[in-house]
Structure formats: C-alpha cells, structure tokens
Amino acid sequence: MNNSTVDKSFFEKTTNFFKTKGNSKVKRTKGEQVVFAIAFVLITIYSLFLLYHFYFLLQLATKGSHREFIQDKMANNLASWSNNFTLQNFSKAFSLFEVEKQPFTVLLYNSLWYSIGSVLINVFFEASATYVICKYKFKGRNFLYGLVIVRMMIPIMGSLPSSVRTYKALGLMNSPLILVSAIDCLGGGFLIMYSFFKSISWEYAEAAKIDGASHWQVYFKVMLPMAMPAISVVMITGFIGRWNEYMGICIYMPKLPTLSYALYVFEQQMDYGANAPVYFSGVLIAAIPCVILFLIFQNSIMQKVNIGGLKG
Numbered sequence: 566m567n568n569s570t571v572d573k574s575f576f577e578k579t580t581n582f583f584k585t586k587g588n589s590k591v592k593r594t595k596g597e598q599v600v601f602a603i604a605f606v607l608i609t610i611y612s613l614f615l616l617y618h619f620y621f622l623l624q625l626a627t628k629g630s631h632r633e634f635i636q637d638k639m640a641n642n643l644a645s646w647s648n649n650f651t652l653q654n655f656s657k658a659f660s661l662f663e664v665e666k667q668p669f670t671v672l673l674y675n676s677l678w679y680s681i682g683s684v685l686i687n688v689f690f691e692a693s694a695t696y697v698i699c700k701y702k703f704k705g706r707n708f709l710y711g712l713v714i715v716r717m718m719i720p721i722m723g724s725l726p727s728s729v730r731t732y733k734a735l736g737l738m739n740s741p742l743i744l745v746s747a748i749d750c751l752g753g754g755f756l757i758m759y760s761f762f763k764s765i766s767w768e769y770a771e772a773a774k775i776d777g778a779s780h781w782q783v784y785f786k787v788m789l790p791m792a793m794p795a796i797s798v799v800m801i802t803g804f805i806g807r808w809n810e811y812m813g814i815c816i817y818m819p820k821l822p823t824l825s826y827a828l829y830v831f832e833q834q835m836d837y838g839a840n841a842p843v844y845f846s847g848v849l850i851a852a853i854p855c856v857i858l859f860l861i862f863q864n865s866i867m868q869k870v871n872i873g874g875l876k877g
Contacts, residue, residue, distance in 0.1 A: 619849075626654055626845040634841045654846040661843055664822035664830050676823040679814075680807040683747035688800050692758055694750035696788055699762040700770070710759075713751045725816070732817055739820040746817075754799035761795035762788065801862055805855050824851050 593601065621644055628634045629649025637643050659669045667675075698709055737743045769791070770783045778786070789796075814826040822830075828851060831844050 619852075622845055622849055626842055626849055627651060628654075628842040631838070631840045631842060654840075654842045655850065657840070657843045658847040658850060661840065662824075662827045662831060662847055664827045665820055667822060669824075669827075672822055672824045672827050675821050676808060676825065678741065679744070679821075679823055680804050682741075682744045683807045684800050684803040686744055687747045687749055687752065687803060688754065688796060690748050690750050691752055691754050691799070692789065692792065692796055693784070695755050695758040696762055696784055696792075699759050700767060700788070709751065713755050716751060717753075729816065737817070739818050741821075743818055754803065757799055758792060758795050761792050765791050797862060801858060804858060808851075808855060 624644060624646055625634070627650050628637070628647045629651055633647060633649060634643075637645065637647075662669045662672060664672065698706055732738050732743070732746070735742075737746065765788060769787050770778075773783050773787050809825050811823070811825040811829040814821075814823050815829070819826075824847075828844070828847055831839055831847065835841055835844060
C-alpha cells in the first residue's frame with residue numbers, strides 16, 4: 566500500500582458519518598410529547614419577543630425626522646408608525662456615516678476583512694490546539710486544560726494597558742497586522758471544540774493510519790470534517806462578536822474604523838442633535854450580515870450533532 570495516498574472511500578465514509586440516521590423517525594411517549602410541546606411554545610414566545618425588537622427598530626428607522634423622533638419620545642409614543650413614513654433614512658445612513666473621513670463603503674470593507682480574517686485565524690489555531698490537547702497524551706496536557714478555566718476568571722480589562730504598549734511596540738496599531746492578535750489557542754471556543762473532539766472515537770484515526778494516513782491527514786481529512794458542526798458554531802459566534810466590536814477598534818485601530826465603530830461615534834453625536842432615525846437605520850443595515858449568516862448556516866449548526874459508533 567502506498568503511504569502517500571489514503572483510501573478515499575474511507576474518508577468518504579468518515580466525513581459523511583453524520584448521515585447514518587438522519588431520516589429515521591423517533592417515537593416519543595406522551596410525556597415526552599407534552600414536554601416538547603411546552604418547550605416549543607416557550608421558544609416560540611421567546612422568538613417573537615426577539616423579533617419584536619427588529620419590528621420596533623424598523624419603526625424608529627422610518628420616522629420622518631429627528632424632530633418627530635424627539636416629539637414621539639416626549640409623548641412616550643415611539644412604538645408607533647410615523648405619519649411621515651420614509652425609507653430615505655437608509656440612504657442617508659450611507660452618506661452620513663463617516664469616521665476619519667472614510668465613507669460607508671470603506672467602513673463596510675474594514676468590517677469584513679477584520680471580522681472574517683480574525684475568525685479564520687483564531688478558529689484554525691484554536692481547533693488545532695484543541696485537537697492536540699484532546700487526542701494526544703503528553704506532559705502538561707491537564708495543566709493546559711486547567712489554564713483555560715483560569716483564564717476565564719481573569720478580568721480582560723486588567724490587561725488592557727499592557728496590551729496597548731505591546732501592540733505599539735510591535736507596530737500593530739492601526740494596521741491590518743492587528744489580525745495576529747486574534748490568535749488564541751485557548752480561548753472560549755476551546756471548551757466547545759474540546760467536548761466535540763472528545764466524543765469522536767479515536768478508532769477513525771487508527772483506521773486512517775492503517776490506510777497510510779499521516780498525522781496531518783488524520784487531522785485535516787478525518788477529524789476536522791467531523792468537528793465542523795462545533796467549528797461552525799465557534800466561527801459564526803466569533804464573526805458576530807467581531808462584527809459588533811467597537812471598543813477594540815476605538816483603542817487599537819481608530820484610523821481603520823469599522824461599521825460598528827461608526828455607529829458608536831454616531832450614537833455619541835446624538836446628544837448634540839444627530840439624526841436618530843438615520844442612526845437606527847444604520848443599526849438595521851449593520852445587522853443584515855449577521856442575520857443572513859445565521860439564516861444560511863442555522864441548519865448546519867443544529868443538525869448532524871449526534872455521533873454514532875463505527876459501522877462494521
């Protein structure tokens with residue numbers, strides 16, 4: 566057998582092992598049906614409550630003017646449709662949202678490369694470190710796992726001054742090289758991916774090694790595809806977090822402003838007469854990528870999360 570090649574049929578079976586029982590129907594008892602019905606009702610109510618926020622935001626974004634917004638606010642009548650309903654606030658947001666003399670398109674571009682780049686770099690290193698700690702036995706393995714828990718108890722803001730000095734010394738301030746700071750092998754996604762890798766049988770790797778797979782091939786062609794549900798969750802939540810981040814942009818890269826940072830600046834200007842309906846229009850525009858991302862990947866996140874044993 567040629568060690569440089571791996572049996573493709575094996576990898577096809579392992580990467581598609583989630584599909585074994587996708588179409589089988591599960592019979593539930595009456596008690597389970599009642600529990601599921603109650604859970605469905607509660608989740609539906611909670612979902613409608615969340616959707617109402619978007620509905621209310623749309624009402625605010627379509628106010629005829631900032632003066633009308635103030636009048637409705639004083640009359641405690643913000644949750645109503647405007648008599649001067651207009652969608653022009655959305656087009657105004659593209660022209661009025663400016664930070665460091667950079668237009669809306671540049672803000673959007675900065676948000677995209679910062680969010681996507683940070684997530685890809687972070688997930689790659691975090692998934693690799695998690696896989697090694699979870700599947701390989703070596704000295705210090707338990708220490709690294711405990712270090713993750715300890716890190717979660719340390720206040721993040723306490724390290725801010727030292728982070729600023731370090732980034733300045735390395736020349737990362739106001740530079741795309743700031744993406745290097747996204748490398749975090751023992752971050753919050755570690756526990757999610759660790760539990761998922763833990764549930765994957767090591768027999769898959771042993772079977773691949775018999776077919777001539779190297780350690781890298783086992784990781785990239787067997788384990789990583791199997792862990793994609795967990796990795797997808799980390800990537801999507803990470804993207805949303807980076808997309809909405811403004812404080813880090815304000816501190817580390819104010820000359821490369823993102824859309825969320827522009828919203829923060831515009832919000833501060835509302836105390837001095839900035840157009841509030843335009844601000845809420847910008848909030849809706851900024852939320853569109855996150856909503857689209859969730860709608861596209863919601864099924865891949867929720868399904869195929871049960872791992873069965875090896876098929877004989």
